[in-house]
Amino acid sequence: MSLLIAIRGWSPDQWVERFSKAAHPRPVFDARAAFDPAAIRYAAVWKPEPGLLARLPNLRAIFNLGAGVDALIGDPTLPDVPLCRIVNADLTARMTEYVVLQCLMYLRQVEPYRRLQSERRWQPIDQPAATDVRVGIMGMGVLGQDAAEVLVRLGFRVAGWSRSPKAVAGVETFAGEEGLAPFLARTDILVVLLPLTPETRGILNRDLFRRLARDGVLGGPFLVNAGRGGLQVEADILAALDDGTLKAASLDVFETEPLPASSPLWAHPGVIITPHVAADSTPEALVEGILANIALHEREGRLNDVVDRRTGY
């Protein structure tokens, strides 16, 4: 094999260094420098320059360095070779941390207590039990199922919604268009881990927010989006927060990233912003997995975690 590293938006240096060390003595090329396109068999990429992959005549597989492949699939020049996404215990653990943290912050009323502290006021607030709080997870793949498992352990009432039916221990599951309304109607904290596809683009809009539970013991509903920015309509989130259709939102992803400094989301008191770091990938955790997948392909002609381009995940 010879491997091309094509990364934009992040610093490629540590990735190139780590891939080079782990793949040694096989060659690893940096897309920023000169290389022979015909020599490349595999490419590990993050938001590569459109058209770059089409210029590699002997490319056998593409490895995306994050969980979401929407940007790649949206490139009409993407060559017709297997596209693999990252399914990795470290990434899964980090996403679960983020989701559990947001749910606990809403359950345990971190913001109201912070305000009381700033006023030097000792005032216990009625504390519902987790067993009375309904979390609904949209997207029940590896990430959704792992987060659900910890939320169930903590006592939350967890439901999951996915395109096709899934069975998950301790989780009430809903599927498809007909499952969406009852799923939303029983959800106080909506956690979104969907892939971005033509069907899911803009799904987090005013109409959907209106269908969430309005009788929650925490006075929600709350939105947690750690999927993709393209899932959400930010103008609708702001309007829903302002008129009480949503109580608060934790957003790790945005329509435009970096989120422009002019966005009113930054200063909205109901919004918790993180800069697309919910499940940040690190070279340590991912390089070995990709090289193992390449070795599997060379040895047996098959690959793990191949994306279905029809569904987009």
Added chain:
Amino acid sequence: MSLLIAIRGWSPDQWVERFSKAAHPRPVFDARAAFDPAAIRYAAVWKPEPGLLARLPNLRAIFNLGAGVDALIGDPTLPDVPLCRIVNADLTARMTEYVVLQCLMYLRQVEPYRRLQSERRWQPIDQPAATDVRVGIMGMGVLGQDAAEVLVRLGFRVAGWSRSPKAVAGVETFAGEEGLAPFLARTDILVVLLPLTPETRGILNRDLFRRLARDGVLGGPFLVNAGRGGLQVEADILAALDDGTLKAASLDVFETEPLPASSPLWAHPGVIITPHVAADSTPEALVEGILANIALHEREGRLNDVVDRRTGY
């Protein structure tokens, strides 16, 4: 049986109502009203008036409505009958929520991201994995063990310290005076769930803070005290935060409660304050358990969750 409810500091009304309903047709008396001291067999109490219990000649057992019994044991007039504390799945779940929330807030750098948000700055911060963060739990009873289990599931490196040796799956355990130094030296986030006893009073002091790990990947150490306020020396916490011996502290309990408005803890940027609500008891969750314990005593002459007055827990 006839049961006396003696509660100060909280509103007794919902407790009296719920005990009356659940114990019906047996009599339940409110200590604020008139009652015949000789008729009382059992007492459910929270910070009762000192001397009150000594005036009940036929008292058979006392049930404390919270986890900590230090205030009762400190009353020299406390009659020599079994004293039971609350060991309850709801209380345990709430404490685990609080502990996991604080650990995740430090791991996922909630405060630094909040500051960046207030400045409208999109700036990812290096994110260590939970597997590189060492949580140390002082007090490995029911509460400590339950919190440890969830922290282990999330990937944290968890150790426990207790007076007597304990074996807990996935947790490195230390015990006694000789185990304290190595336990502290490997701890980035110190979680304190100790009972308040003559040996533990003031244990959270400058000397102990100096022995915590100084090489943590999060730049800690961090203190989380959800045990008892009497465990901590607040002047030492403030000094340690100011000179960097501690990076931050989550405090649910205080030397004086309510925490006086004049305390500098309220406004310290490194302190997260909650008003002794980490594992708030509710009548719903506790009444049935106490009545079941009384029934056990009447039927078989024994009681669950009796406090050892020598150790104080």
